[in-house]
Each structure stands twice: as C-alpha cells, then as structure tokens.
Amino acid sequence: MPNFRYTEGYSVGVGAVVRQGDRVLFARSVSGAGGHWQLPGGFVEPDELLETAVLREVHEETGVACTINGIVAVRNCVYSLATDARAENSVYVVFSLSPVEPSCTPRADGVETDAVRFLDLHEIENLDPCPKIFKTLAKAVLNAQTGLLKPNASAAAASTRPYMLCF
Numbered sequence: 001m002p003n004f005r006y007t008e009g010y011s012v013g014v015g016a017v018v019r020q021g022d023r024v025l026f027a028r029s030v031s032g033a034g035g036h037w038q039l040p041g042g043f044v045e046p047d048e049l050l051e052t053a054v055l056r057e058v059h060e061e062t063g064v065a066c067t068i069n070g071i072v073a074v075r076n077c078v079y080s081l082a083t084d085a086r087a088e089n090s091v092y093v094v095f096s097l098s099p100v101e102p103s104c105t106p107r108a109d110g111v112e113t114d115a116v117r118f119l120d121l122h123e124i125e126n127l128d129p130c131p132k133i134f135k136t137l138a139k140a141v142l143n144a145q146t147g148l149l150k151p152n153a154s155a156a157a158a159s160t161r162p163y164m165l166c167f
Contacts, residue, residue, distance in 0.1 A: 010091070023119055067098050
C-alpha cells in the first residue's frame, strides 16, 4: 500500500510577471475572492512541469503566448484550511516572461478573468483591489531589483540544475 504522507496536503502554484516594455500584465480574477487584480497564474497539474504550467495559465487567462526569462521568486508557506484541521504546504513559483509577439493585445477568457491589461508603474501603484505581493513583484521586475534564476544554457547541466541564479 502506498504511503500518501508525501503526496497529500500540498499545492503548487505558478505566477507570471509578463513584461511588455515598461508595463506588466495584470488580470482581474472572477474566481475565489473575485474582482481583484493579480498576476496571471494558477495551479500546476500533477503531470505538468512548472514551466509548462505557467505558460499554459498565462495563455488560458490572457490569450498571450510567452517565453520564459527565468524565475523571479519562490514563496513557501504552511496554513490550515478553514474547513479542515489539516495543514497544507503551499509553494508558489513566480516566473518572468516575455510575450512571443511584443505588440500583443491580451484578452480576458471570461471564465477565470474578466479584464486583462498591461499596466505601467503608476497604474500598478493605484490598482485596487490588488494584493501587495503582486504589486511588489511587478515593481521589482520593472525596476530591475531582482536577480533571476535563468534556464541553464548547458543541456547536460540542465537535467540536474535546470535554473541558476543570475544578476
């Protein structure tokens, strides 16, 4: 009988800071809390790599096809669900992405998002409601205040160390 101790009680999510010049892509969510602005992203499927998940989520929610520049941030926390006494370990990996088509126009999917826009720093500052973490990540990328874990160029090293820290 398999031991599910290490496969239950975990969630892995991805987010994206999609930069188009001096603007970052934000989406207004219609699920969960609803009506708040956030960076595009979502949960990783059990059979999916992080990179595949972030590209899929951005395209589903905004219609924007992207390429990956690297990892901006990793957040890990443990919390208890309101309906359950068990704790859940949550991991959230945020990627820096660039649109494949630099002059692309995003579109809301009407299911998870009802509005999507590229916003400049001033618009991001005034975005409401928007959790602070999303504003902080967008500002850090726009102001080049973060190093990136970039994909390893060496195919041999990429299999054991897929990302390395670059400033």
